[in-house]
Amino acid sequence: MRSLILLVFLFYSSLSLAAEYAVVMANNSSVSALDESHIRDIFLRRRNFDGDVKLIPVNLVGEDPARVSFERYVLQMDREQLNKYWVGNHFQGISPPTTQSSLPSVKVFIGRVSGAIGYVPLGMVDESLKVLYEF
């Protein structure tokens, strides 16, 4: 009985921990893998390159659930912390990543702009995209 309870617990835990989103680039990109801290640095504009490739992070506008999850699990910052961070960087001449209004437009942007990197639900990933990280 104890083993059964443990199995049920592990099953539901794995469901709640399953990744919903992916950090992606175009499938023809030369970038093969990025770890979480590198992705965080790219979206905080602390780093700009992977090898010779200039990386262009793209965010969703507003409170889209994908952006909220990305900020919580990858950037590990809330909106107040991010606002403070970007206000300080504005004085240093650094702007937040460019934005797109919807997930389909993020996908189009990544397909058309060399070096673009964004995040989409795993269900939107197809052969045009390369998954670099899941969260």
Add this chain to the structure above:
Amino acid sequence: MTRAAVIFGLLILCQSPSALAQDAPYQLGLGLKVTDGFTLGGYFSTEFIINDDQSEMILDDVAVLAYGSLNERFSYLVELESIDAVEMDFNNGTTKTNFPPTIERLYGDYKFSDFLSVRFGKQITPIGYWNLQPINVLRETSSNPRYSREMFPKFLSGVDLYGYTPFDNSLSYHVYLQGSKDIDEDNINIETRNHVGFSLEKRLGRNWQIGGSTGKFTETDDTRTNYYQLNSRYDGSRYSIFSEAIFNQQDIPGRGTVESKAFYLQSEYHFSAKHALITRAEYFNEEKFDLQDKIAVIGYSYRPRYPISLKVEYQWHTDSRDNQLVSSFSVLF
């Protein structure tokens, strides 16, 4: 000043709107992004000071800044600032104005990679934390520690090579060099003719940072200074604590070698996103001009929105005649 105005004009004329980006509408504190190559911003701050000798209000910073990327590797920043634009002394009823702006910063950046970039022009000297965020609205106190005002040149007119080290992603460096006079000497704390230095900054996890700088500079009176500086900070969700210390060895013509030291420790408790309580302790011992002070500061910061800052603080000095109340209001656009 005329050169800076021409640069501003050329930058505006050279821009073309980016085709695919759908940038968010203007947000206070983040500037107005016209194109990828041109973001326009600015800030101002006012201070109200009361002590035994004076009661005055100062519009002490009025500035405009523009920056952007001209291609994927080259970017620029221009900042023009009027210092102490208006000073109203309530004790003797006088008002002074100083509107002509100075070139606060004027530089280009070329990024070879994350490991090597070069910044050339007039820029903030990359020493410690306080010096890199020198404007009122970005700080939680109206006043600066004396450490940041009198121990090293705040600005560098020269070249800074910087980046992350290839062997450690959390370790960054700066190597900086100045070999001539400042681009605009109206607003600098120390007049130098040469300055060379090196700094390292290490991130320890998500909350801790530690770093240091060393370098040497020669002033226009031929005083030669070697400096050794250390800094550390912790930023938690509610508490921040940071500290910087510097030790200077100075060879003064006709006097020999003297040693100066300065230190500050500041703590901030953010009991909400809008309200913070600040304490700061300072030690300052400058031998060249025989200046000594110990300072304690307690302050309160209120930000209705982050780029809008209202602050009040009280300072206790070794000489109680220097004790004063300082309040300020500042906004970043």
